[in-house]
Amino acid sequence: MHGYSRPLAILVLISLLCMGLSISMGSAALSFADTWAVLTGNGTPLQQTLILELRLPRTLSAFATGGLLAVAGALMQVLLRNPLADPYILGLSGGAAVGALLAMLAGLAGALVSGSAFAGALLATMLVFGLAHGTGSWTPSRLLLTGVVVAAGWGAIITLILAMSPARQLPGMLYWLMGDLSHAGNPAPALALLVLVCALVLPLGRSLNVLARGPLQAAALGVTVRPLEWLIYVLASVLTAAAVSMAGSIGFVGLVVPHMLRLVLGNDQRLILPACALAGGTLLVLADTLARVVIAPEQLPVGVITALLGVPTFLYLLYRSR
Amino acid sequence: MNPLQARDLVIDIPGRDDGEALNFIIQPGQIWGVLGPNGAGKTTLLHTLAGLREPRAGEVCLGEHRLMELKRKRISQQLGLVFQERQDGFPATVLETALIGRHPWLSPWQMETGNDEEIARRSLEQLDVAHLSDRMVNTLSGGERQRVAIATVLAQAPDTWLLDEPTNHLDLHHQVSVLQLLTEQAGAGNSVFMCLHDLNLAARWCDHLLLLYPNGEVCWGPAERMLAPVALERLYGQELLTVEVDGAPVFVPRKVW
Amino acid sequence: MKHFGLIFVVTLVVCFPLPGLADDLCATDGLDHKVCLTAPAERVVSLSPGATELLFSAGAGDKLVAVSAWSDYPPEAAKLPQAGNSNRLDLEAIVALEPDLVVAWVDGNSASQLAKIEALGVPVFWLKPRTFEDIASAVERLGVLSGNEKTGAGRAADFLAGIEQLRDRYQEALPVRVFYQVWHEPLMTINDEELIGRAIRLCGGSNVFGHLPRVVPRISKEAVLEANPDAILSGGEDSDDRRWLEQWRQYPELAAVAMDNLYLIEPSLIQRSTLRMLEGTSQLCRTLEEARARL
Numbered sequence: 001m002h003g004y005s006r007p008l009a010i011l012v013l014i015s016l017l018c019m020g021l022s023i024s025m026g027s028a029a030l031s032f033a034d035t036w037a038v039l040t041g042n043g044t045p046l047q048q049t050l051i052l053e054l055r056l057p058r059t060l061s062a063f064a065t066g067g068l069l070a071v072a073g074a075l076m077q078v079l080l081r082n083p084l085a086d087p088y089i090l091g092l093s094g095g096a097a098v099g100a101l102l103a104m105l106a107g108l109a110g111a112l113v114s115g116s117a118f119a120g121a122l123l124a125t126m127l128v129f130g131l132a133h134g135t136g137s138w139t140p141s142r143l144l145l146t147g148v149v150v151a152a153g154w155g156a157i158i159t160l161i162l163a164m165s166p167a168r169q170l171p172g173m174l175y176w177l178m179g180d181l182s183h184a185g186n187p188a189p190a191l192a193l194l195v196l197v198c199a200l201v202l203p204l205g206r207s208l209n210v211l212a213r214g215p216l217q218a219a220a221l222g223v224t225v226r227p228l229e230w231l232i233y234v235l236a237s238v239l240t241a242a243a244v245s246m247a248g249s250i251g252f253v254g255l256v257v258p259h260m261l262r263l264v265l266g267n268d269q270r271l272i273l274p275a276c277a278l279a280g281g282t283l284l285v286l287a288d289t290l291a292r293v294v295i296a297p298e299q300l301p302v303g304v305i306t307a308l309l310g311v312p313t314f315l316y317l318l319y320r321s322r
Numbered sequence: 323m324n325p326l327q328a329r330d331l332v333i334d335i336p337g338r339d340d341g342e343a344l345n346f347i348i349q350p351g352q353i354w355g356v357l358g359p360n361g362a363g364k365t366t367l368l369h370t371l372a373g374l375r376e377p378r379a380g381e382v383c384l385g386e387h388r389l390m391e392l393k394r395k396r397i398s399q400q401l402g403l404v405f406q407e408r409q410d411g412f413p414a415t416v417l418e419t420a421l422i423g424r425h426p427w428l429s430p431w432q433m434e435t436g437n438d439e440e441i442a443r444r445s446l447e448q449l450d451v452a453h454l455s456d457r458m459v460n461t462l463s464g465g466e467r468q469r470v471a472i473a474t475v476l477a478q479a480p481d482t483w484l485l486d487e488p489t490n491h492l493d494l495h496h497q498v499s500v501l502q503l504l505t506e507q508a509g510a511g512n513s514v515f516m517c518l519h520d521l522n523l524a525a526r527w528c529d530h531l532l533l534l535y536p537n538g539e540v541c542w543g544p545a546e547r548m549l550a551p552v553a554l555e556r557l558y559g560q561e562l563l564t565v566e567v568d569g570a571p572v573f574v575p576r577k578v579w
Numbered sequence: 580m581k582h583f584g585l586i587f588v589v590t591l592v593v594c595f596p597l598p599g600l601a602d603d604l605c606a607t608d609g610l611d612h613k614v615c616l617t618a619p620a621e622r623v624v625s626l627s628p629g630a631t632e633l634l635f636s637a638g639a640g641d642k643l644v645a646v647s648a649w650s651d652y653p654p655e656a657a658k659l660p661q662a663g664n665s666n667r668l669d670l671e672a673i674v675a676l677e678p679d680l681v682v683a684w685v686d687g688n689s690a691s692q693l694a695k696i697e698a699l700g701v702p703v704f705w706l707k708p709r710t711f712e713d714i715a716s717a718v719e720r721l722g723v724l725s726g727n728e729k730t731g732a733g734r735a736a737d738f739l740a741g742i743e744q745l746r747d748r749y750q751e752a753l754p755v756r757v758f759y760q761v762w763h764e765p766l767m768t769i770n771d772e773e774l775i776g777r778a779i780r781l782c783g784g785s786n787v788f789g790h791l792p793r794v795v796p797r798i799s800k801e802a803v804l805e806a807n808p809d810a811i812l813s814g815g816e817d818s819d820d821r822r823w824l825e826q827w828r829q830y831p832e833l834a835a836v837a838m839d840n841l842y843l844i845e846p847s848l849i850q851r852s853t854l855r856m857l858e859g860t861s862q863l864c865r866t867l868e869e870a871r872a873r874l
Contacts, residue, residue: 053829054800054804082411083411167666167687171762171797182765182766206425207425209418210425212411213408214408214409222425224393267412268418297791297796297802298796298797299766299798
């Protein structure tokens with residue numbers, strides 16, 4: 001019954017392999033031997049810079065971002081009792097995008113853009129929270145509708161900002177909107193958040209399983225439904241906000257990864273959530289590696305790769321589940 | 323056990339007058355049946371008794387305590403509820419579903435133990451669905467799902483059973499075995515309170531009946547007193563013929579030619 | 580084709596003014612379309628800042644009735660009425676001004692919008708300057724169309740002479756391996772086809788990303804570290820914003836950092852394909868000379 005360790009161990013192994021692959025590939029040609037030399041404290045200064053200062057942080061950022069998105073997606077799916085929900089469905093990425101683009105328009109860069117994106121995402125969260133909560137009667141479909149309409153509003157503001165921006169700002173903005181890891185900063189906070197959340201949802205896991213069977217059933221089995229739902233909402237929002245402020249709005253990871261894992265591993269959230277962290281991270285590490293090397297030394301935004309991988313995968317799953 | 327009690331309870335059905343207030347105690351060993359036509363508020367009453375809906379007036383008590391003052395976890399260790407409708411956006415296996423019934427008894431940090439699994443398996447066996455343990459619930463027939471839902475509450479092991487149409491989708495044999503199981507529960511000192519749409523099953527298995535009229539009127543009491551053909555005909559708006567079989571009344575609708 | 584077109588125009592205008600077309604002024608534009616006017620343009624609308632600058636250079640500044648947003652050079656251009664952003668033109672305003680010539684820029688304006696203007700009978704002259712010679716000939720041709728043939732030809736010749744002078748002086752100099760940073764997030768550079776790339780070569784520099792197929796490629800930091808340029812040049816986000824350059828100092832093993840060859844190039848002089856490129860290129864050449872001294 002509790003066969004959690006085997007699938008998780010396999011996923012950890014795959015993650016490590018993919019990270020290894022990712023740090024040994026890039027514009028600059030380094031062999032696996034070179035990579036190994038650097039990791040064991042040898043190698044030339046250039047190789048050390050390439051691997052330890054450029055590739056490793058970026059790979060870890062990709063892993064953290066993908067993991068955060070997949071866990072947020074899985075939580076959102078339980079919250080909305082809809083296996084097709086994704087982390088952006090309630091307009092969070094729209095708020096983050098508006099924050100980030102406004103910062104770019106003001107000529108800011110780096111951490112300030114990330115911070116502004118994070119603030120935008122939280123603002124979007126609170127806006128949807130306030131609108132859906134204000135009336136007192138709260139249902140997943142009401143939250144969903146509020147979120148979708150608010151997201152459309154953000155979309156309009158994004159278009160407006162793009163239309164008002166000088167041409168030379170546009171490439172940066174478009175890359176941000178497509179999702180791009182080249183300006184991800186220090187991965188440590190995001191990784192810490194990922195680990196923290198996985199530890200936090202572990203005791204919540206069984207309650208989430210019960211909640212997935214509907215709020216009445218959950219209440220009858222002793223779950224305090226409303227506080228749990230808001231906790232999930234806040235958690236998923238913070239995770240998404242952290243991911244989006246690192247790498248822009250990368251699509252499909254939060255939708256496809258939990259969905260695929262549910263098909264393979266079933267619906268026990270105690271297994272699905274940590275598995276999402278690992279598989280989501282791995283998927284984004286692979287996608288980012290592709291983005292970096294496909295037309296190296298030129299670079300693609302990773303969001304393009306995840307969408308190119310995600311759309312056919314998702315259509316296939318839908319087709320198969322008919 | 324702490325008996326479930328309605329004190330001056332008025333259930334909240336939008337657009338309907340208050341009607342009469344309910345005052346009753348479901349004592350250990352009793353089997354209550356709720357009868358009433360569609361839309362009379364049977365499900366609402368059941369959910370209100372389980373604390374899942376606010377009453378319009380009055381209160382529901384579990385032993386000495388008002389239900390609203392108790393933690394959901396405490397309540398769920400004493401009250402089990404079989405719903406009429408089930409959601410499965412995220413389908414699970416039959417065994418996982420039965421194990422959910424152990425949720426009230428586990429702390430957040432605990433995993434289900436072998437003992438919990440044993441309880442769940444035994445419950446499935448009692449409902450004759452153990453052979454489906456590894457099947458996904460969304461692939462089962464309506465009757466099988468109904469039995470899995472009852473097995474889940476059996477695994478939950480509550481003192482008071484609240485059931486919404488427990489015989490729905492069941493064939494005659496399984497209807498009888500479910501009612502037999504509930505009778506055993508009552509015999510062991512638990513209490514049962516269920517909505518039924520089959521008058522004759524209620525007449526045969528319930529010792530107390532509550533008649534819920536669509537206008538909010540209610541009456542309740544020992545079964546033999548409540549089974550007056552006139553009251554039942556008014557309840558359903560349907561003429562009935564009464565025959566006696568095996569010492570108990572059987573009601574048959576009069577056919578209109 | 581381009582040269583053929585140019586020869587054709589020069590031939591047509593200078594040597595053989597045909598009887599029937601005696602009063603016509605014709606010039607071939609950047610898209611190889613022949614644009615003819617019956618009289619010198621008197622009411623000109625410029626649809627990009629670069630076009631505005633080239634028109635002023637050709638002596639047609641006083642003929643401009645409207646310019647696109649961001650037309651900030653020369654200073655008097657900024658005082659002219661605006662006809663919208665270069666990629667979203669205010670067609671109604673343009674048509675209402677009844678221009679007799681509209682000057683468009685291939686990289687900025689929308690062909691479908693311009694097609695509408697053309698359908699209304701307003702001649703559109705497209706500019707597509709990719710080389711120093713293109714810039715010169717654009718000024719020359721705009722001079723022809725606006726009746727300032729002499730001014731245009733003179734300015735164009737001065738420009739080319741200045742460029743040739745730089746070429747003679749620096750082309751054979753010791754090559755400096757250059758990385759030119761166009762933008763930081765995402766990191767972008769230019770290849771040899773781009774005008775800045777041409778300027779770098781003219782000054783005896785060698786663009787480390789000159790061989791890439793895209794004109795403005797997006798690259799990784801890693802690629803820069805591997806290419807290890809001798810000098811890093813950038814226009815910066817603003818005229819005196821050295822932030823992008825300073826960021827490279829976290830990689831002391833870069834030759835450019837080790838030699839302190841991080842240079843800010845005045846962006847307005849080099850990022851527009853206009854006659855100011857001469858000043859920009861000469862600044863670039865002096866900068867590379869400085870970098871060369873530190874090799």
